[in-house]
Amino acid sequence: MRLATLAILAILLSSALAHAAPGSMTTVSSFGSNPGALAMYEYIPANLGTNRPLVVVMHGCTQSAAAMVTAGWNKLADQYKFAVVYPQQQSANNPVECFNWAGEYGDTANLVRGQGENQSVIQMVDTAIAANALDRTQVYIVGFSAGAAFTSVMLATWPDRFAAGSIMEGVSYRCATSVSGAYSCQSPGVTKTAAAWGDLVRAASTTTTFPRVQIWEGTKDTTVVPANQPELVKQWTNVHGIAETPTSSDTIGTTKHEQYKAGATTVVETFLVTDMTHAIAYDASDPACPTGAAQYFEDHKICGTLRAAQFFGLAPTITGGGGIDAPPAVAFLTPSSGDTVSGAITIVVAASDDSAVTGVDVTVDGVALASDAVAPYQFAWDASAPGAHQLVATAHDDTGHTATAMATVTVPTPGGGGSGSGSGSAGGIDTGSGATGPGALPGCSLDAGGGGAGLAPLAGILAVAFRSGRRRRANLARR
Secondary structure (H helix, E strand, O other), rough: HHHHHHHHHHHHHHHHHHOOOOOOEEOOOOOOOOOOOOOOEEEEEEOOOOOEEEEEEEEOOOHHHHHHHHHHHHHHHHHHHHEEEEOOOOOOOOOOOOOOOOOOOOEEEOOOOOOOOHHHHHHHHHHHHHHHHHOOOOOOEEEEEEHHHHHHHHHHHHOOOOOOEEEEEOOOOOOOHHHHHHHHHOOOOOOOOOHHHHHHHHHHOOOOOEEEEEEEEEEOOOOOOHHHHHHHHHHOOOOOOOOOOOOOEEEOOOEEEEEEOOOEEEEEEEEEEEEEEEOOEEEOOOOOOOOOOOOOOEOOOOOOHHHHHHHHHOOOOOOOOOOOOOOEEEEEEEOOOOOOOOEEEEEEEEEEEEOOOOOEEEEEOOEEEEOOOOOOEEEEEEOOOEEEEEEEEEEEEEEEEOOEEEEEEOOOOOOOOOOOOOOOOOOOOOOOOOOOOOOOOOOOOOOOOOOOOOOHHHHHHOOOOOOHHHHHHHHHHHO
């Protein structure tokens, strides 16, 4: 009996040590039978507490769990206190590491509840919940590309385990069950009636209640063409028993946003991003957006990760056209950091907020210069003292938030030359190294189709790629 007890304690200790230390992303080596032969990573914020939510994040083809950290879920987890699990595909299962959302060469086990890769993901969820005392009723899932397609699989096969999901550039559940079908599904797309799509989801489990679903698509996506979005809408409005006609529609910047409600609850939400290719949308100018620039992330002035977190109920709802009750954005228009200036000049500052800017203050070398409560925010300064000077602009909004921008300028010694008043960026926003802090307006020249030329075609293959019969037999034997 004593030996048995010690053995059990050893197993529990080993399991505990395998999980992430607070505030770090760690591999979890043991999470059940793992019939899909996936890898598991998790991120647990410091001081998480108990009964907190969980978000499952699914990567796309040629990506890894680490690539999806760029989306910013770990940053939001720190801010709003939830756990994050990252399933990762293995090259032994798929040569370009796509989740096998269309099955494997006619073997549809991955699409059947409790089998293959979907069972592995649920085992990750169960393991994370048990190890971190998470709330089983607050489990959410988000995926991009092949991960989005597999998000459809998880929502359909395990509707009782997910409260909501976000499908970013994905396809409907059982849009395809073969390699050739997968390519057709991606482009030109597969059309079915709403009832036919809905029947596929209803047949995937015995559950009669279904998760809320958010759907993203880009108008210039040639990998998963935009025709897939209305098919997803058909599928999920049908299982919720509501009409395919949106109950509300608006435009956020250049993004078309539609909501489909059951009563007062939005159960399906869509975003169609103008000019976006195959990518996750983000907003580099929004301090509340946690997403960075990388391959398959495009700046379209709307933050997909933040909007998904809001749809899940993990982040506060939007108070205006930008972020979530966010600090204001502020930058120097003129002079720009690095300019040489002299004499009587006018400092011009740009400031904006998701609600309202109440005023901007400017200091020079730590000494208050002036305040302005009306845009355009302008300040007269006598730039007569030679040397380098630090200008700091502080913007205030109507919720008490502040943000700062800095610019360093030089006043030349009399007779030492110089350019007079600063020409700066000629009316452009200062995005140089002088702009710092949460209110800075960073520049971005992201090419979402960048990277090695050889990777671009592979990234477009959401479908399973052919592997040798020997590898497939070995993999099936392992399962």
